[in-house]
Amino acid sequence: MAVVTPLDPKRRKAGTDALEALVELVATDLAAVNDLIIRRMHSDVEMIPQLAGYIVASGGKRLRPVLTLAAARLCGYQGERHQPLAACVEFIHTATLLHDDVVDESDLRRGQPSANAVFGNKASVLVGDFLFSRAFQVMTEDGSLDVLRILSSASAVISEGEVLQLITANDTTTSEEAYLEVIRAKTAELFAAACRIGAVVAGRPAAEEEALRSYGLNLGIAFQVVDDVLDYSAVQARLGKSIGDDFREGKITLPVVLAFRRGDDEERAFWRRTLEDIDQRDGDLEHALALMQRHNTLRDSVERARHYGAMARDALGLFPASPIKRALLDVIDFVVDRDF
């Protein structure tokens, strides 16, 4: 596996600090959410908390539940309903991770053996179903039909995005629009829902709900674009992340979409052989990276992410200045400029 220098190493520290600052502001809430997650994923069938706990504890950043907590606080919410709802968001996210890893036949997640590699595909499918059901149980206990509507609709869209990704996989002619459609559905909708329900529990007007939805949606698009860039450029040592997974699976992500369009006939033949036919040889990943370098597609993908980040920033414009708003704005930089 090739190791590539991150695009701009000096940005790392600021970005990480931004996420830490946000987490710090909701630390008490997040501790309660972590307790709820442990408590509510319990089942007398021991393998369920074992497997669920394995993935829940495996180094995720809790970005989505943190967004729910922060959005609620941004809206001046003083209660505790956002805590179980943030746990629901994490349950839905975890369920999709479990099913994703089965669908992608992944052996690694966040540098550790994936749950399906340890517990098997069958258990991963079923425990994903359990977490998904449990999320709806917890939402029902909360009792807000608005929240149920937002999260059930987000879940349906996520599955649609995943199926769409399956269908467009290995198609090198995928357009940037088609790529965006997939990541909006599979990733950004849950970010949008996570933020939006913060305004819902706070009982804020539709404009604020919509503003937080827009912040989450654009942040989620930026997040996924950068994730796809990092699959070709992450510092391997950080969090054990390896590079080239998407390449080996023939996933058509933005750096590839741009490289295919900017390439000549010979280059397109290379992309077709490696990503459509999955006929890959020693040195192919390095050659792919060289082509991306030649056409600046990693740098330009990050620039595209920055555009969605800018939209996320403006979406928060109607909220007055506050430490939590500052932290939510800084998290955009974390998402765009992170190198892991």
Place this chain on the structure above:
Amino acid sequence: MAVVTPLDPKRRKAGTDALEALVELVATDLAAVNDLIIRRMHSDVEMIPQLAGYIVASGGKRLRPVLTLAAARLCGYQGERHQPLAACVEFIHTATLLHDDVVDESDLRRGQPSANAVFGNKASVLVGDFLFSRAFQVMTEDGSLDVLRILSSASAVISEGEVLQLITANDTTTSEEAYLEVIRAKTAELFAAACRIGAVVAGRPAAEEEALRSYGLNLGIAFQVVDDVLDYSAVQARLGKSIGDDFREGKITLPVVLAFRRGDDEERAFWRRTLEDIDQRDGDLEHALALMQRHNTLRDSVERARHYGAMARDALGLFPASPIKRALLDVIDFVVDRDF
């Protein structure tokens, strides 16, 4: 594959007629449910309605949604809310079938190639997720938190049952109690929920809700026990059903639980070799059937099912006589005495 004479061929006709009579009584509602199913499984991602439609249309008896419709009518309900909720019940059932077939690595369902065999495991996992999410969207539109509570809780229990089944698979020492715990969770809870929500939409008192839950639960247990018997005794020609699938997978169902307990050391060694080690040779299925014949475990399993059927029958005792009650009682006979 061996073909075995059904336990009592003359019973077939009465049983089938009983289901047909029940379906006849809710025919208008069921037509509306079928429309709703088609309408609500729509997605712009074409593979979703294609795959979902493939399994939804593949000859299922629509037993669970019919139970919701009939239970509501038994409670004197005159509205239409039970129609979308019956569709939800079928969506949840279909989602579990899709995931089941992936988990069981099945190639056939109801005598046709299973959805995963046609569309692939990945699509089956994701479309199952879609149907599940869509079910919760439709329930949320209905707006009853009681229904949401009942069906989200049933869904969580179903996943728990499936995981439990996975863990106890291939364990020949499984007790009858452990077997019952699995089928109660994976099958009977959804029957119970399907019936119970009929009373909920009708706004009936807790005693009637509980009576319908009990009817559904016991009917569901009887249904699954007989399903497991039929895997060793179905008439192969009917609905293309083949026998011996559970044997080949090493599933420990009631006919095996009883045969293992009633067998001698040599017989237990046979069950361990074939079902624990999955070391199966020509003639093993026929030998298994002979052992079941020797110990009467198919006949006695049906007797066990009849016991749960009797409990289902008594559960309906507090409802006054009506054609729909008559049909619900007759369906118990269909479930116990069917040969397909």
